[in-house]
Amino acid sequence: MAQVTLTDVNKIYPARDRVVHAVKDLNMTVEDGEFVAVLGPSGCGKTSTLRMIVGLESISSGTIAFDGKPVNTLTPEQRNVAMAFETYALYPNFTVAENLGFPLEVRGLAKADRDREVLRIAKLLRIESILDQKPGQLSGGQQQRVSLGRALIREPAAFILDEVMSHLDAHLKFQMLFELKRIHRSVGKTTIYVTHDQVEALALADRVAVMSNSLLQQYGTRDELYHRPANRFVADFIGEPPTNFFAAEIAEEAGTLALKINGSSLAFQPDEQRMAALRRQPVPQAIVGIRPQNLSLTPVAGAPSVTARLILNEYLGEQSIVTMEAGGTSFRALASPDFRPATGAPVTLYYRSSDVMVFDPNTEAFIG
Amino acid sequence: MAKLELDGICKGYDRPILDRLSLTVEEGEFFVIVGPSGIGKTTLLRCVAGLEVLDAGRVIFGGKDVTRVPPYRRNAAMTFESYALYPHMTVFENIASPLRARKVDKATIEKSVTDVARLLRIEQLLDRRPHEVSGGQKQRTALGRTLVAKPDVFLLDEPISHLDAKIRHELRRQFHTLQELRRVATVYVTHDYAEALSLGDRIGVMGNGGLVQIGSAREVFERPNNIFVARHLGQPSINEVACSISDSGGQITLQSASGNFVFAAGGAQRGLLQKAKGDVLVGIRPQHVRVANGAATGQIAEAKVEAFEALGATGVLIAEVGGIALTVLTSPEDDYEPGQPIRLALDVDQFLYFDPAQGNNLQTKAA
Numbered sequence: 001m002a003q004v005t006l007t008d009v010n011k012i013y014p015a016r017d018r019v020v021h022a023v024k025d026l027n028m029t030v031e032d033g034e035f036v037a038v039l040g041p042s043g044c045g046k047t048s049t050l051r052m053i054v055g056l057e058s059i060s061s062g063t064i065a066f067d068g069k070p071v072n073t074l075t076p077e078q079r080n081v082a083m084a085f086e087t088y089a090l091y092p093n094f095t096v097a098e099n100l101g102f103p104l105e106v107r108g109l110a111k112a113d114r115d116r117e118v119l120r121i122a123k124l125l126r127i128e129s130i131l132d133q134k135p136g137q138l139s140g141g142q143q144q145r146v147s148l149g150r151a152l153i154r155e156p157a158a159f160i161l162d163e164v165m166s167h168l169d170a171h172l173k174f175q176m177l178f179e180l181k182r183i184h185r186s187v188g189k190t191t192i193y194v195t196h197d198q199v200e201a202l203a204l205a206d207r208v209a210v211m212s213n214s215l216l217q218q219y220g221t222r223d224e225l226y227h228r229p230a231n232r233f234v235a236d237f238i239g240e241p242p243t244n245f246f247a248a249e250i251a252e253e254a255g256t257l258a259l260k261i262n263g264s265s266l267a268f269q270p271d272e273q274r275m276a277a278l279r280r281q282p283v284p285q286a287i288v289g290i291r292p293q294n295l296s297l298t299p300v301a302g303a304p305s306v307t308a309r310l311i312l313n314e315y316l317g318e319q320s321i322v323t324m325e326a327g328g329t330s331f332r333a334l335a336s337p338d339f340r341p342a343t344g345a346p347v348t349l350y351y352r353s354s355d356v357m358v359f360d361p362n363t364e365a366f367i368g
Numbered sequence: 369m370a371k372l373e374l375d376g377i378c379k380g381y382d383r384p385i386l387d388r389l390s391l392t393v394e395e396g397e398f399f400v401i402v403g404p405s406g407i408g409k410t411t412l413l414r415c416v417a418g419l420e421v422l423d424a425g426r427v428i429f430g431g432k433d434v435t436r437v438p439p440y441r442r443n444a445a446m447t448f449e450s451y452a453l454y455p456h457m458t459v460f461e462n463i464a465s466p467l468r469a470r471k472v473d474k475a476t477i478e479k480s481v482t483d484v485a486r487l488l489r490i491e492q493l494l495d496r497r498p499h500e501v502s503g504g505q506k507q508r509t510a511l512g513r514t515l516v517a518k519p520d521v522f523l524l525d526e527p528i529s530h531l532d533a534k535i536r537h538e539l540r541r542q543f544h545t546l547q548e549l550r551r552v553a554t555v556y557v558t559h560d561y562a563e564a565l566s567l568g569d570r571i572g573v574m575g576n577g578g579l580v581q582i583g584s585a586r587e588v589f590e591r592p593n594n595i596f597v598a599r600h601l602g603q604p605s606i607n608e609v610a611c612s613i614s615d616s617g618g619q620i621t622l623q624s625a626s627g628n629f630v631f632a633a634g635g636a637q638r639g640l641l642q643k644a645k646g647d648v649l650v651g652i653r654p655q656h657v658r659v660a661n662g663a664a665t666g667q668i669a670e671a672k673v674e675a676f677e678a679l680g681a682t683g684v685l686i687a688e689v690g691g692i693a694l695t696v697l698t699s700p701e702d703d704y705e706p707g708q709p710i711r712l713a714l715d716v717d718q719f720l721y722f723d724p725a726q727g728n729n730l731q732t733k734a735a
Contacts, residue, residue, distance in 0.1 A: 041532060042503075169404065169405055169559055170559070170560065170561075170603060171603065171605055174603055174604055174605075174679075177677075177679055178675075178677055178679070178684060181677045181679075182675065182677075196532070198533070198680075199679075199680050199681075202679075202680035202681075203677075203678075203679035203680040222678075222680070222700075236534065237534075239681075240533045240537075240681070241533070241537050242533060242534045242537060293681070312541060312544055312545075314540070314544075314565075314566040315565055315566070315585045315586060315589075316562045316565050316566055317561065317562065317565050317585070317589040317601060317602055318602065318603075318653075318655055321537075321566070323541060332537070
């Protein structure tokens with residue numbers, strides 16, 4: 001078990017004609033026993049970060065420490081970090097039990113002790129019934145569990161998972177998310193999970209580090225990322241369907257502020273706290289962000305609303321996604337699957353003014 | 369412009385993949401095939417394109433039998449999951465390639481490519497090569513190449529499943545609005561049920577050997593003809609509980625085969641279950657069971673929390689009811705402790721009933 005600290009970490013790859021700065025001044029701490037996801041689109045620097053923690057990649061500058069002790073010069077073996085990959089990397093000629101027991105055998109553990117450990121891990125992962133089978137006979141989900149089990153059995157200082165679910169199909173993924181959370185809870189080991197999928201990151205992690213363009217954009221809990229995103233990028237990357245954004249003019253009328261959406265008759269009303277922040281803005285413009293989940297078709301007494309024309313109603317079984325258009329701007333909201341309006345019909349959407357997010361039009365930083 | 373007909377097509381390797389599959393996709397129809405991976409969805413598309421030789425059956429474009437016509441003369445355009453762009457060509461040249469192969473004149477090519485690129489919002493990328501653009505842009509380039517060819521039949525194989533959520537939603541919308549797609553017969557393959565429900569004028573759910581059900585999004589989701597269909601659409605998966613039916617003077621009670629989960633059938637389904645007698649497989653979607661608050665009316669089951677996880681946008685609760693585990697959806701803001709007693713409100717009118725042997729829906733079978 002370990003606390004993992006990254007201090008001013010940089011990764012620079014010298015290339016022939018230019019220098020690639022893959023990770024810039026990264027500072028973050030993963031607490032002992034914490035489950036942290038590193039999330040970002042491809043090329044954001046998350047894999048380089050992970051490889052530096054494990055020791056597969058040198059650290060260009062800065063320090064990575066486990067429990068306060070720098071590990072920069074230690075080999076991957078000395079760091080005692082277990083890693084599971086997207087590809088399961090199981091030995092095809094070994095049974096599941098042999099695959100699981102292999103790291104212990106290498107360490108010279110006696111057979112009886114190995115067998116006991118293998119059984120303990122197999123029970124934890126609910127794979128006791130397939131211990132005698134070979135990887136070729138297993139489903140993708142089972143192989144993934146064996147691969148996790150082999151990493152777990154080593155009793156590592158930290159547990160690193162790299163895109164381990166990206167090619168499981170949706171049903172299996174859902175099951176595995178549930179299982180992985182349960183396993184983490186019972187093992188209680190420091191876990192760093194790298195993914196490009198925000199659903200996985202939010203589902204699993206205590207805290208999520210969102211990276212983009214080699215920089216850590218925000219490091220926080222699901223609630224913080226969701227309600228107080230550091231900038232437009234985070235607001236856009238977290239949540240599905242994606243957040244609606246509008247370019248808006250800040251207009252003052254009778255002591256209250258309204259955010260008038262450019263090119264349309266729509267206006268959003270921010271709450272008091274945001275109004276105060278908006279009054280401090282040097283320019284009368286802002287970017288408005290509102291999540292599709294926060295636009296409701298059900299009238300809410302006293303709630304502000306916007307009305308727009310429905311252009312698309314996507315029925316998805318458990319819910320529908322409706323797309324509206326007003327003055328050349330389009331945006332989405334979630335609806336009940338029973339909602340069946342005609343395309344082109346005007347639709348009124350209610351929202352809470354506290355769900356109206358505002359961003360600086362130049363820096364795209366969160367204003368409130 | 370043409371409709372597409374598949375007449376009893378058979379194709380197998382070491383086992384049959386497509387077994388006497390027949391299907392008509394009308395001119396202008398967007399038909400989506402959804403099913404688990406490895407079930408034969410791509411094989412079906414390849415058969416239509418002519419990339420596979422059929423074991424039996426016929427492929428007909430616009431009334432003309434093309435079964436023995438080679439792929440390049442079929443006028444079907446196919447996009448692949450892997451994009452299959454020419455790496456040494458620019459985006460422009462990639463999109464133009466089918467027209468160049470047909471020796472279309474330069475001015476027409478220029479205009480067609482620019483039009484399609486504008487439509488797909490990649491006009492600023494025309495001079496770049498595939499390795500210089502993002503995954504979503506590569507996908508749009510591949511799509512542009514299919515659109516520009518003006519084929520009779522569009523075949524799209526998982527065109528957006530590997531893309532980020534944001535681009536996926538944008539492209540889904542474009543699929544809805546592209547008139548070019550809405551003028552021909554399109555067959556679209558995906559493993560993602562939400563994508564299928566969103567896009568398909570009709571949806572074919574594929575199982576072993578062929579299409580288990582064909583219908584509108586609401587039909588396949590709300591009235592699945594077989595437990596296989598119900599199982600594949602929806603997430604978390606539908607709960608399946610084997611029950612026995614008992615009839616006491618018109619009151620139909622269902623009791624789980626293992627354990628002791630008991631409930632009364634909804635009014636609409638009473639007659640059906642009266643006739644069914646014996647055993648039945650009950651399908652309960654997670655959203656049709658709610659954690660009841662004090663004021664809840666209707667059928668209530670006493671339960672215990674087995675496990676609860678907040679998974680991002682939803683909370684997933686596994687409840688133990690009379691020895692049966694039921695998956696229930698809740699708000700992620702909720703918090704439950706294992707062992708905690710809860711009450712579940714059962715929306716019994718929404719429950720689905722299947723015969724335990726074949727898995728057929730008793731309601732759709734009766735209808």
